[in-house]
Amino acid sequence: MKTGLTPEEQGLLAPVERGPILERTLEWAAINSGTANLEGLSAMAARLADAFAALPGEVRLVEPAPVEKVDSEGHIREIAHGRHLVLSVRPEVERRVILTGHMDTVYAKDHPFQTCDWLDEDTLHGPGTADMKGGLSLMLAGLAAYERGHPTLGYDVMINSDEETGSLSSAALIAELAQGKMAALTYEPGLPDGSMARARPGSGNYAAIVHGKSAHAGRNPEDGRNAVVAAGDLALRLAAGRREGLSVNPARIEGGAPNNTVPDLAILHFNLRPRTPELADVARTLIDEAIAEVCTAHDVSIHLHGRVSRPPKPVGAETEALFGLVSKAAADLGQTMRWKDTGGVCDGNNIAACGVPVLDTMGALGGAIHSPDEFMLASSLDARARLTALVMHRLDRHGVIL
Template sequence: MDVHLKEKEMLELLERLVNIDSGSHNKQGVDHVGKVISPYFEQLGFQIERKPQESVGDHLIVRHPSQHHPSILIVAHMDTVFEDGTAVKRPFTIKNGRAYGPGVIDMKASLVSVIYALHYLKQCGLDVYEHVQIIFNSDEEIGSHTSRPIIESEAVGKLYALIMEPARRDGSVVTERRGNGRYTIEVHGKAAHSGIEPEKGRSAIEELAHKIVKLHELNDHERGISVNVGMIEGGDAVNTVSALAIGHLDVRIATLEQAKEMEKKIEQVCASADVSGTDIELTGDMSRPPMLKNEKTEALFQIVKQVGAELGITIKDTKTGGGSDASFTSAMGIATIDGLGPIGGNAHSDKEYLEISSLTERTLLLAKLIERLALEGKKQKNSENQVIQ
């Protein structure tokens, strides 16, 4: 099987997936994506365990019955950030060597890549594809709150974690990410007419404004700490003292130690009111630990580089401030590489694109990497068994 000859077929599947609205809160749409991709794995003899969810799409765990202890875990998400109706307004299109559409690079192209990498290995007569276990989750874009326990549970005993976020614009894979957290600050005040009896009011917006200033003072970019209240809600009318205001806070950290530090500082800021008569409710947490470039990850990256070189591809690595499920496996001490999907850019925007030439190229890279890691896994486990004996 020549992967490059499958480009047209791969793009047809990608078009089908992109034209499905599958925002994180669109359970029906995300489940539809899962139903579209499932038969491709069943054709390979994989079994699919569905983890039902109420408010988000069902998560899928894909295993081969011949392997009870696979060494490789692949993680890819089926959800996107886009609102319902986006696929109709901005459907899959191709122009000047690029494919466009909602979720085309983050990460529906990666779903296609995983499918065809495994089919390539089988058609080449290599049973190494059986050494792979895959998790397709449905809530990555909103923090992976329901899928994190599944990822961490299934990652136990794995030697390698391959996370299928898209490669960077220059083709780099990701070996380091900042951790992140999300919080909601809900302030309750007392409504009053701002012209007739303003003194009877207690402004929730004013209180939230005090909190925003104090929270932004926690920024320490030199240490890799970013704090941003990126969305606010509140007020009923311009001539009414607001009774409710809500702020949505995003936090980024560079080290595990900073997670506890920031949790404490945020709680301290919100512990007492600056505007008398207002109440503050803080919810949320530091949901993703940072992905650190440790020795295991560095060793895995060297393997990726070697496999790339054999295919004539120069692979570089980079770090990024964005979060992903790589943080979970990395924090467990598993060798983890992220950004193994195809190349593209402008994710989460109406200009999101895939470099079409990278679709088959990165699929072949993934297939060859799986082949190499399956063999490495066999060697390592044989070595461990000999030591035990």
């Protein structure tokens, strides 16, 4: 073992081996668990429940909260999601930690990227290997190692089925479990060089349903109100609102009509990412003003559906202290660790909004996530499992020291 570890810590970490963690990762990566694949998510949840039952405490599967979405015809309909896994260990203990991950991936059941192969002896190419089947597997190994060391901390593990689409059906569950926790660890992948995510922006997904008036495109177009043109105007006005710390991305326009008809329906889908709560308020004003201007200019009506569901994640003193604890543990293990701001969002945003310090890239190292080139570094599995065990042990013994 590296210097910097006590004899107790060396004994705690010695049994951690890569083989079982990798075997479990490969088994779980072979299960397609795209967010919309309810059958695959059910199979994945069952495997996770069996695996995490090796830890003390109660494993339960929680029904998803209702979620609504605007369809291509402008109707609001409910979207089905898979169940979420929760493990509660020593629930009677006051000092508690929350660890979170997700079982869903971005790869649909019919996506061509479904199998794993090795690019070299350390680089595993496969769907969900880094994001985050490897992270779930090493989390379990780290907690199992921690449990060998006379633990006194209580903790909850939450693994949701909808993180990749914004955690809308699990947000209330995350908030409930995060309350009162001394720290949070989330198992999003780190970068291959060991970089960890620091501050994150917020994120909101919206659908603006534009209702115009149909008319014949040749005989009386002036009697129509073109919803597609209005939606395009709204997209341009929103895009013009980009500024430092606030990105706005008009992503897709649905709707329309045959070429000989003035279209009376269009749906503009867009995303915005504010760096601060103040910029989230600025963004809402931007949206409201743009909608009002477009309604007046084009004589249409617009119904807005959506919200900022991932609050901005700033970094305060408690989070700095948690990173200090984790980075010291990594250094004592001989692991490289860096920390930098990122434009991505995750469940760490939701946890931070509950006032809990969170480090949200505790998972396997890898890259090219959300693409057919996704890969994971196998050597990070046992390394990060040891890091989890050591961090939990030191949180247990010392807490987060400001």
